[in-house]
Each structure stands twice: as structure tokens, then as C-alpha cells.
Amino acid sequence: MPNKQITKRVIDSLKPRSGEYFVWDGSLAGYGVRVQTTGAMSYVVKYRAGSGRAAPTRRLTLAKVGTLTPDEARTLAKKTLGSVAHGADPAAQRAADKRASTLAEVAEQFLTEHVEAKRSASSAGSYRDLLERLALPELGTRKAGKITSAEIQRLHSKNAHTPYQANRLLRVLSSLFTFAGKAHAVPTGFNPCRGIEYFPEEGRERYLTTVELARIGEAIREAETIGLPYAVDQSKPKAKHAPKEANRRTIVGPHATAALRLLIFTGARLREILQLKWDHIDFERGLLLLPTSKTGKKTIVLNAPALAILSGLPRASDYVVAGALPDQPRSDLKKPWKAVSSRAGLRGVRIHDLRHTHASVGAGAGLGLPIIGKLLGHTQAVTTQRYAHLDADPLRKASEHIGSRLASAMGEGSGQGADVVALQVKGRSRRE
Known part of the structure; x- marks a missing residue:
């Protein structure tokens, strides 16, 4: 059709034909209306992506007719064509945006290629749980490169009732975007987590005193010899069949009690002890040679008490702490630890606090934070810094x-x- 000023009257006069056609504006080159055979119409711009006759011609749809007025569409067309004059290619950018990965897609790549390949199974499971439970339901369908700091801030604030978990999620997301930049899934350096302030966390470390350690030792010895007493709920129907009170004791097996002692004497992480195999132990040099751990390959120095425990422990499995099946490690120590810590009169003490206690004894003895960090297998000095206030020697x-x-x-x-x-x-x- 002949070029004419695109107005509402012109648009109202346009009718569908047997084929698609365009009406171009007479005052703004490249701005027009496309009319389809169905009668649907849309505002478009046409431009050359580059200079010279060899540059390809692009056509970009701005909006459907009816969502914008002709004047509003003209303003948008001027802005789009202005960006073209400065070297942009809006059509190519839109196509790239359509091909861009969602956060859910980037997260799966991050988990499989980075986390599961370089972290322990327990750490990988923790990463996946945080992302799939908290982040992806909110932002999973969003293009990863389009997520804003405001969206991350809202997600972080939404979990303010669990500050430790919220901060952990923020760290995982920050690591995800760093990975995505290196994998070219988002622009290099793009990280909407940057600058968001973490929630203050109450100290989670708990250090056992000498008196508490003595009670723990007594409870472990009682558990493996005569057993720990347990209570019976008298309101239950089967309570009348329970043993007499004097006979209500549960003996904790030697492998579970050995595991608790090893956690105290070595400062190792729970999984490092539960997944420890006999062939990881170098008795001659007094070392645990772990092929993998939370921080990768690791060596743990065995002191005399730890060596004595390992030397006297029966070999019932490939694993030092025998599980229910000979070819599988024990999954946890929840029941024996709950029984022992309760018998020792300890409340709110986590099994991980045994590791903190091991470190606190060294810090209090003035052994120096670098040495303690090496004993615990810390790869970052800042991790050991949590014990700095104990290094009072x-x-x-x-x-x-x-x-x-x-x-x-x-x-x-x-x-x-x-x-x-x-x-x-x-x-x-x-x-x-």
C-alpha cells in the first residue's frame, strides 16, 4: 500500500486479504503495521542489522494493535530504531532471550556439572534441597540472566524466619550465578546476589566443658556395658508387657560408641567417620587417608586415644562403623547420640558440636589457629577464625x-x- 501516516482511522480501514501485507508509515521510515489473513494486526519495525547493502534486513514485532495506540507504537518504534542506529540488533537480542536458559535449567547444570562432581554427596544433597524447595518454586521459570537483585532480596526476606537457612540459600545462589557466568549461561560477572546483606545469625557453636566431657565418657561406658535406662509410656496398651524398671536398659553396640569417641578425639565430620573404611587407615603412620570429604581428599592425624579405639574395634564390615549391611555404611548416629547425650544431662548439644569441642580444646591450649585449621581439614583460614576468641593463651x-x-x-x-x-x-x- 502507498505510504501514509499511520493513525487510528487508517488502522480501522485496514481489511484482511488473501495474503499478508504491510502498511508503512509515511513520516517514520521502518515503522509500519502488518495485517495477516486472519485480520490480526501488529505494529512492526524494519531495519538493516549493520551498514551497507549486504547487511541483513530484520523485522521486529513491537506489539499487537489494540494494546498500544498508533502514537505509543510510533514512540516505541523511534526508540527501537534509535538503538539500531547505535549498533544494536533488537531482533537478534529477542531471539537470544528466547533461547536463554531458565533458572531451573541453569540450576540443574550447576548441580550436575559442578556440585555433584566436586562436593560430597551430603553437600550436594543439601544444595539440591535448598534450590528445589525454596528457590525454584519462586524463580525457576524466570530467565536466569533476567533475574534481578530485588527478586533475590524478596526471596531472602521471605525466609527471614529461618535466618541460617536463608543465608545458606543466598550463598548457594551466588555460587550458582558465578558458575553460570563461567558457563556462559548468563553474562560474565552477572550476579544478582551481590550486595544483599545476610541476616545476623546466633552462634551455633557449642563447646563442651571438662565436666560435660566427663559425663559423656561415663554415659558411653555405661551404654556399652550395662546399657542405658529407658522410660516406658504407661498410657500405651503394651506398657504392661514391658520389662520391669530395673531391667529397662538398652546396650549401644561397640561400633556406635567407637564412632562417638572418634568424633571427639579426631574432630572429624560425621560423614567422614561413618563412611570410613578399614583400608583408609594407615596404622603404621597413624593417619586416616580419606579419598573424599566435604573439602575433597583429606588426611586426618590419629592421636593415641583414636588409634587405641580403632585397634580394638572388631572388623564386621568393610566400613569401620559397621552398618546393617556389610557393603553399606551406617546412615546416622541419631539414636545412640540422643541416648548418650540425654544420659549425660546435655540439652541442645548437636553431634557436630563434638567437632567444635575438639577445636576449642586446641585453641584454648594456644596451639594456633593455622594448626587447628589443618587438623580439621579447613581449606579457608576464615573458617577456623570462629575459634579465634578461644585462643586466649x-x-x-x-x-x-x-x-x-x-x-x-x-x-x-x-x-x-x-x-x-x-x-x-x-x-x-x-x-x-
Whole structure:
């Protein structure tokens, strides 16, 4: 059709034909209306993607007629054609956006190619659970490269009632977007998690005192010898058939009690002990040579108490802590730990706190955080920094040194045996 100013009157006059046709605007080159055989109409722009006659011609649909007025469509066409003048290719960008991966697709690639290949099975399961339970139901269908910081912030805030979990989710998502950038699934450097503030977390570490450790030791010895007492709910129908109170005891097997002791003496993680095989142990050099762990291949130094436990433990399976089946590791220690910790009178103590206790003893003895970090298998120094407040030995030595010298100078009894300080008074020395 001849070029004419596209107005509402012109659009109302357009009728469908046997074939598709276009009506181009007389004042804005490249802006027009497409009329289909069904009668459906849409605003379009036409342009060359590049300079010269060899540059390909593109046609981009702006919107359906009826969703925008002709003047609104003209304004959008000017903006689109203006971006073309600056080197953009809106049609190609739209096609790329359609091909772009959703967050759900990127998440699956992240989990299979990165997490499951480089992390332990338990860590991989934790990553997948957080993403599939919390993130993907909210953002899974969104294009990964289009997700905004505001959307991540809303997701983080939605889980404020569980701050530790919310922060963990934020860390996992941040790792996901870093991976996606390297895999070219999103623009390099794109990470909408960046800059979002984490919720404050209450300290989860719990360190057992010497008295509590003594009670734990007593409870473990009782568990493996005469058994731990248990209560019977008298309201239950079968309560009358239960053994007499004096006979209500449950013996915890040697492998479970050995596992609890090894957790305390080695500071190892739970899975590292439960999945430990006999051929991972070098008795001659006193080492556990783990082929895999949360942080990859790892060596754990065995002290004398740990070696004694392993040397005296019967070999009932390929695994040190024998499970129900000889070719499979024990899945957890929930029941024996609950029984032992309850008998010891401990409340709110997690089995992971045994690892924290192992580290706290070393920190309190002034062994130094780098050494403790190596014993625990930390790959980042910042991970060991949580025990810095327990490393009081250098401060204690300094305080004792200063205090003893001051006491000696003052003639106090607590300074006996320390060096006496000669205090300077108006140019001469005298002993105080």
C-alpha cells in the first residue's frame, strides 16, 4: 500500500486479504503495521542489522494493535530504531532471550556439572534441597540472566524466619550465578546476589566443658556395658508387657560408641567417620587417608586415644562403623547420640558440636589457629577464625607477665619468682 501516516482511522480501514501485507508509515521510515489473513494486526519495525547493502534486513514485532495506540507504537518504534542506529540488533537480542536458559535449567547444570562432581554427596544433597524447595518454586521459570537483585532480596526476606537457612540459600545462589557466568549461561560477572546483606545469625557453636566431657565418657561406658535406662509410656496398651524398671536398659553396640569417641578425639565430620573404611587407615603412620570429604581428599592425624579405639574395634564390615549391611555404611548416629547425650544431662548439644569441642580444646591450649585449621581439614583460614576468641593463651601469657612484674615491683607476694623491675624515678633507679 502507498505510504501514509499511520493513525487510528487508517488502522480501522485496514481489511484482511488473501495474503499478508504491510502498511508503512509515511513520516517514520521502518515503522509500519502488518495485517495477516486472519485480520490480526501488529505494529512492526524494519531495519538493516549493520551498514551497507549486504547487511541483513530484520523485522521486529513491537506489539499487537489494540494494546498500544498508533502514537505509543510510533514512540516505541523511534526508540527501537534509535538503538539500531547505535549498533544494536533488537531482533537478534529477542531471539537470544528466547533461547536463554531458565533458572531451573541453569540450576540443574550447576548441580550436575559442578556440585555433584566436586562436593560430597551430603553437600550436594543439601544444595539440591535448598534450590528445589525454596528457590525454584519462586524463580525457576524466570530467565536466569533476567533475574534481578530485588527478586533475590524478596526471596531472602521471605525466609527471614529461618535466618541460617536463608543465608545458606543466598550463598548457594551466588555460587550458582558465578558458575553460570563461567558457563556462559548468563553474562560474565552477572550476579544478582551481590550486595544483599545476610541476616545476623546466633552462634551455633557449642563447646563442651571438662565436666560435660566427663559425663559423656561415663554415659558411653555405661551404654556399652550395662546399657542405658529407658522410660516406658504407661498410657500405651503394651506398657504392661514391658520389662520391669530395673531391667529397662538398652546396650549401644561397640561400633556406635567407637564412632562417638572418634568424633571427639579426631574432630572429624560425621560423614567422614561413618563412611570410613578399614583400608583408609594407615596404622603404621597413624593417619586416616580419606579419598573424599566435604573439602575433597583429606588426611586426618590419629592421636593415641583414636588409634587405641580403632585397634580394638572388631572388623564386621568393610566400613569401620559397621552398618546393617556389610557393603553399606551406617546412615546416622541419631539414636545412640540422643541416648548418650540425654544420659549425660546435655540439652541442645548437636553431634557436630563434638567437632567444635575438639577445636576449642586446641585453641584454648594456644596451639594456633593455622594448626587447628589443618587438623580439621579447613581449606579457608576464615573458617577456623570462629575459634579465634578461644585462643586466649597468648593474651593470658602477656597478662601474667605484666601482672607478675608489676606485683614484684610493688612487693606483692604473687610476684615472687618473677623478675624485679627497676622503676625510674627522677633520673635514678631504685627497687620498689
